[in-house]
Amino acid sequence: MAPRLALDAIRRQYGPVIALDGASLTVLPGEVHALLGENGAGKSTLMKIAFGLEQPDAGVIAIDGAKTILGSPRDAMQRGLGMVQQHFALVDAMTVAENVALGRCGPLNMRQTTTLVRTISAATGLTIDAGAYVRDLTIGAQQRVEIIKALARETRTLILDEPTAVLAPQEASELLAWIRRFADGGGTVVLIAHKLREVLSVADRVTVLRRGRTILTAKAAEVTELLLAEAMLGTASPTSDHAAARTPTILDAAPSSLTDAVVTLTNVSARDESGAERLRDVCLTVHAGAIVGIAAVEGAGQRELLRIIAGRLTPFSGTVNAPTGVGFVPEDRHRDAVVLDATLVENVALRGAGARRGVMPWNRIRRETEALLVVRDVRASSASVPIRTLSGGNQQKLVIGRELASSPAVLVVENPTRGLDIRATAEVHAALRAARDAGTAVIVYSSDLDEVMGLADRLVVVTAGRVRAVTGDRDVVGRAMLTVDS
Amino acid sequence: MTRGLRLCAEPIVAGVLSIAMLALLLAASGYPVGESLSALWRGAFGSWSVLASGTLVRATPLLFAGLAVAVAFRAGILNIGAEGQLLMGASAATAVAISLPATAGLAGLLLALGAGVVAGGVWASIAGLLRQRFGVLEVISTIMLNVVAVNITGLLVRGPLQEPTHTFPQSAMIDTALRLPRLVSGTRLHAGVALAVVCALALAWFFRSTAPGFRLRMTGANPRAAASAGGIDVAGVSLMAFVASGSMAGLGGAVEVMGVTYALYENMSPGYGFTAIAVALLARLNPASAIGSALVFGALEAGASAMQRDAQVPAGMVGVVEACVILVLVASEWVGARVGRTRSLNWGGPPDAKPAAPDSPAPADAHHTTVALLSQNPSPGTKTGTKTGTKTGKII
Numbered sequence: 001m002a003p004r005l006a007l008d009a010i011r012r013q014y015g016p017v018i019a020l021d022g023a024s025l026t027v028l029p030g031e032v033h034a035l036l037g038e039n040g041a042g043k044s045t046l047m048k049i050a051f052g053l054e055q056p057d058a059g060v061i062a063i064d065g066a067k068t069i070l071g072s073p074r075d076a077m078q079r080g081l082g083m084v085q086q087h088f089a090l091v092d093a094m095t096v097a098e099n100v101a102l103g104r105c106g107p108l109n110m111r112q113t114t115t116l117v118r119t120i121s122a123a124t125g126l127t128i129d130a131g132a133y134v135r136d137l138t139i140g141a142q143q144r145v146e147i148i149k150a151l152a153r154e155t156r157t158l159i160l161d162e163p164t165a166v167l168a169p170q171e172a173s174e175l176l177a178w179i180r181r182f183a184d185g186g187g188t189v190v191l192i193a194h195k196l197r198e199v200l201s202v203a204d205r206v207t208v209l210r211r212g213r214t215i216l217t218a219k220a221a222e223v224t225e226l227l228l229a230e231a232m233l234g235t236a237s238p239t240s241d242h243a244a245a246r247t248p249t250i251l252d253a254a255p256s257s258l259t260d261a262v263v264t265l266t267n268v269s270a271r272d273e274s275g276a277e278r279l280r281d282v283c284l285t286v287h288a289g290a291i292v293g294i295a296a297v298e299g300a301g302q303r304e305l306l307r308i309i310a311g312r313l314t315p316f317s318g319t320v321n322a323p324t325g326v327g328f329v330p331e332d333r334h335r336d337a338v339v340l341d342a343t344l345v346e347n348v349a350l351r352g353a354g355a356r357r358g359v360m361p362w363n364r365i366r367r368e369t370e371a372l373l374v375v376r377d378v379r380a381s382s383a384s385v386p387i388r389t390l391s392g393g394n395q396q397k398l399v400i401g402r403e404l405a406s407s408p409a410v411l412v413v414e415n416p417t418r419g420l421d422i423r424a425t426a427e428v429h430a431a432l433r434a435a436r437d438a439g440t441a442v443i444v445y446s447s448d449l450d451e452v453m454g455l456a457d458r459l460v461v462v463t464a465g466r467v468r469a470v471t472g473d474r475d476v477v478g479r480a481m482l483t484v485d486s
Numbered sequence: 487m488t489r490g491l492r493l494c495a496e497p498i499v500a501g502v503l504s505i506a507m508l509a510l511l512l513a514a515s516g517y518p519v520g521e522s523l524s525a526l527w528r529g530a531f532g533s534w535s536v537l538a539s540g541t542l543v544r545a546t547p548l549l550f551a552g553l554a555v556a557v558a559f560r561a562g563i564l565n566i567g568a569e570g571q572l573l574m575g576a577s578a579a580t581a582v583a584i585s586l587p588a589t590a591g592l593a594g595l596l597l598a599l600g601a602g603v604v605a606g607g608v609w610a611s612i613a614g615l616l617r618q619r620f621g622v623l624e625v626i627s628t629i630m631l632n633v634v635a636v637n638i639t640g641l642l643v644r645g646p647l648q649e650p651t652h653t654f655p656q657s658a659m660i661d662t663a664l665r666l667p668r669l670v671s672g673t674r675l676h677a678g679v680a681l682a683v684v685c686a687l688a689l690a691w692f693f694r695s696t697a698p699g700f701r702l703r704m705t706g707a708n709p710r711a712a713a714s715a716g717g718i719d720v721a722g723v724s725l726m727a728f729v730a731s732g733s734m735a736g737l738g739g740a741v742e743v744m745g746v747t748y749a750l751y752e753n754m755s756p757g758y759g760f761t762a763i764a765v766a767l768l769a770r771l772n773p774a775s776a777i778g779s780a781l782v783f784g785a786l787e788a789g790a791s792a793m794q795r796d797a798q799v800p801a802g803m804v805g806v807v808e809a810c811v812i813l814v815l816v817a818s819e820w821v822g823a824r825v826g827r828t829r830s831l832n833w834g835g836p837p838d839a840k841p842a843a844p845d846s847p848a849p850a851d852a853h854h855t856t857v858a859l860l861s862q863n864p865s866p867g868t869k870t871g872t873k874t875g876t877k878t879g880k881i882i
Contacts, residue, residue: 312714328714336714339707350704354717356697399715 002065004029004157004188005050005081010059012045012212016421019045020056021212025190027157032179032189034199034220037209038232038478039298039447043192046209047159050190051083052076082150083159086166088142092135096128096145103149113152120148125178139276140171157188164198165299176202194297196225196482210234226479233449233478261285262409262441263309268318270304278304279315280465286441288409291432293456294445295481301465302445303414309443310412323410325352327403327440331415333392337399340388344380345369347387348402368405376401377427393424400431410441417451429455449478500768501782504811511803522797526804529792530785536792538673543746545784547572547758549682550738552765552776553689554606554731559771560693561727562706567613567628568735569759570635571606575736576743577639578605580657580750581647583743588661595664599740606736607729609635614728618721624728632759640752647750657750666745676745682780685734689773702727735759761787764812783808 005027012020020042027033037043048054050061052070061068063079070076073083090099101113117130126144134142143163150158160179164172179189180202193199199206203220208231216223216231263286270279278301286292286309296302307313308320310328330336338347348369349360369383376397380390387395396416403411413432417425432455436442446452452459453474461470461480470480505523512519530541551568558565579602586594613631616622640655642648647657666676692699704712705723712718738758747754761783768779790804 330714335708335710337711338715339704339711341707342704346700346704349700350711350716352717353697353701353704353712354719356700358697359695360697360700362695 001029003027003062004064005190006060006062006065007046007050008060008062010046010049010061011057012042012049012054013057018212020049020059022059022214023209023212024214025050025207026217027188027190028205029188030183030186031204032183032191032202034191034193034203034206035209036193036196036199036206036228036232038449041209041232042212043209044161047083047161047190047192050076051081051159053083077153077155080154080156081159082153082155082157084143084146084150084161084163086161088146090134090142090145093133095131095133096137096148097130099134099145100130100149100152103153116152117148120151124148124151124182139166140175143167143175156186157190158182159190159192161192162194162298163191164193164195172198194482196228199228200225208232229479229482230475232482233475260288262288262323263443264319264321265308266319266321268308268315268320270301270308270313270315272304278465279308279467282318282465282467284460284467286410286443288441289436289439290457291436291442291444291455293452293459294443294462295449295452295459295470295477296445296462297481298447300462300481301467302462305462305467306412306414306443306445309410323408325406325408327406327408327411329396329399329403329411329413329416331418333395333399338387338395341386343385344373344378344383344387344390344398347398348372348405351402351406372398372401372405376431391424393420393427396420396424396428397431400428404431404435404440407438408440410443411435412443414445415447416444417446417448449474449481453477498778500779500811500815501785503814504782504786504807507810508804508807511807512799515803517797517799522793522799525793525796525799526786526789528789528796530789532792535673536788538670538675540788540792541781541785542679543674543676543784544788545780546676546679546682546745547738547742547755548761548765548783549686549776549780550741551735551758551762552769552780553682553686553773554733554735554738555762555766556769556771556773556776557689557702557727557734558731559766560706561702561724561731562709563614563724563727563731564625565610565613565628565728565731566625566763567610567631567635567759568731568738568762569755569757570628570632571609571732571735572739572742572755572759573635573639574609575602575606575739576750576754577642577647577739578602578736579740579743580660581642583660583664584647584658586661586664588663591663595666595744598660598664598744599737602736602740602743603733604736606739607733609736610728610732611725614725617728618725636752639750639754643750643752649749655752660744660748664744665748666741674746676741678741678745681741682738683777685737686773686777689734693773698723698726735762756787761808764808767812768815 003026005025007023007025009022009024010020011018011022023042023046025035025046035043035047045054049056050070052073052075055071061070063081068079076083091102094102097110097114097117100117101108101110104113114130117128120126121128121130126148128141128144128148134145137145143166147158163175167175176198179191183189183204191199191203200220200223206216206218206220206223206228207214208216208228210232215234263284265282265284268279268282269277272278282305294302294305304313308315309322310326311322311324312328334340339350342350345362345366349365366383372378373380373383378390378394378398378401380394387398390398400413400416411432416428416432420428432442432444436457444452444455459470459477460467461477463481463483468480470477508526509519509523512522529536531537551572554568554571555565579598582601583594583598586597590597609631610628613622613624613627616627617624643655643657649656649658666678669675669677669679693703701712701716701718701723704716705718705720709720713720739755742754743750765776765779765783768782769776786804786808790801793799793804794801
């Protein structure tokens, strides 16, 4: 029997970053195939290629045994593929039926579309009101709309990118049950997932990616959570400079006068911008002169945790005891950290601008900026050029320098080296360590676990809105992130 | 000093460009080009008296309203409502001035101007609150509020503020003792011109040198970074910018009443608030160079009425040219951005800020703002044209 979808030796490179390095995936008709891997292992990229959203640099794609080129999602849809991405592509101001109609070809016939939605809904058990406006639906219901939209195009193979990440536990188990029924009825599902237990409960076969390569493909019945976790995490690459295999220790155990608590969170719960609860009853203590690494999979609540410590988000319950003027280096530099059209001087002046009074002391700020350029080794022709003209690494070094210039008691950094080259990465790491040595409490989150392990003196893992301290090597931490008990 | 030169050069280039375009348009329409242009020149710069009474007087409300637009755009607010804010300022100033005794003198004048400032600010804050409470786009609300303001003015000059004989749709004349003093006797040049220039220079200083001005610019350029990295109260700053913008336009309306018309008329503004958008854009939102661009548009409009009178060329033709100049300017920004050249918009940065390096990679966001604005609203320029065309004769 020809595989429904076969991806062979797929390569994809983004600039210097190799996202896929000869990854392969074979999906048989009628199976639920789980695709696993750490953050950045290449799962989403591989599936975007399978759905025609991205083009591979090399490799072969075959559908039902026939070699094919998927130039666009339209090509993929014509071959019966459908994909539900993490961020839904729905129009809020339209009804469910209208959204489904948007995804179809041919003349618009709303009555027919409404009937179609009802038919699919009844046949699949995906309950939805065809006339409801999407903006009024819960996340889970919006996901059902996405699936129905795909099914309305006669999709026989569904690719679901972390579908349960956004769902409440009850909704998640309903979705998994539906996925099983869909496959039993002859459909095929590729499921990108983080949670191993849930994967093993529904999948027929499993493929694990690591660093853009296929590490393992096996029947779900023949593997254990532990085996999968090991396959996903592997051993740290010895060439990676920050993955020096050192084991972080817990400093709480030995409090001394040098390690005063500077941040204390007690029973903190918080919601994200859309109102979903992301943190629940979190307790955390951070001490001066230490780097706390935060390990978490995407969406576990670390984003909110970092912003609460940085004073950029107010929790809805619990107490936060943190100093004012916490330095913050957010992951989206261009959106949240700098004003691209403003000069370096103005960007340095931005910190604390909210509380400044009277006349801007431009001469003093200019001197401070010029000093920063020297101290932080920022390559710029002058302090008066727009920050847009600097490379990403130099922008980031200036941002870190700015945030540290007032010697804050606490510095919070989020994915500090995303998109930077090796040299700039090393410089950023050196700056963070120097800040730690100068007595600053540094809190680092990176989606790259090796980076977190390499920097941290102490590690905490955030899973599903809860925080706990972890000691041990990469495997232990990796399993804790994936909620596999060791 | 190259930056200063360039800032002066832009209005001059625009002036030359518009004359060339006008010549083409005149030729195409069969009017005598030389005669018409010479009438235009004489009407704008021909003598000290037309320069003072025509061009400079005409440029004054354009400068006030242009500054209003510049403040708003710098803060990332697309205030298209300078026209309405100007009319509300004029109405409030008139109401105060005609209710005061002649003995109030200078204090009365200041009170009237202050009333204009407050009324313009309040009128703009309506759009500001609508945006913050209900997410109403200010582009829409300010345009709509223009219509409301025009009709409120119409109501006032037929009702509460109508002149004593209740014959004409206009207010009573403001007492001579309360009027803005003439700067040069024998001309219509009034002290409001100086006030406008002072406001422009003060605003330039405010943007460049003060903390609130810095907050306003940063909020306009990237509100998320302003809030996250700067701890700036973005909502507060933007409401303040609405009010400041409206106040500036309101002051322009008050000065027009107290210095030129001496009474409130329904059609007292021939679209100053719309031409102001062109004034601000030509000045690249820089308050100091708005002085130059207001002068260019003031001269064009003053010259247009002379051209209509002496060469029988419809003044509306100048409006068409004004609109074309803006399109050319915006297009050149857009083209510049496309070919990867960052033309420094001079965000009023610290002194001696240099323009961007020639190889800077990406377009400036501010360019997108102006481009987006004009592509959404191609009408303001054109509208200005027709309005000035039909009503110029009444005013000057």
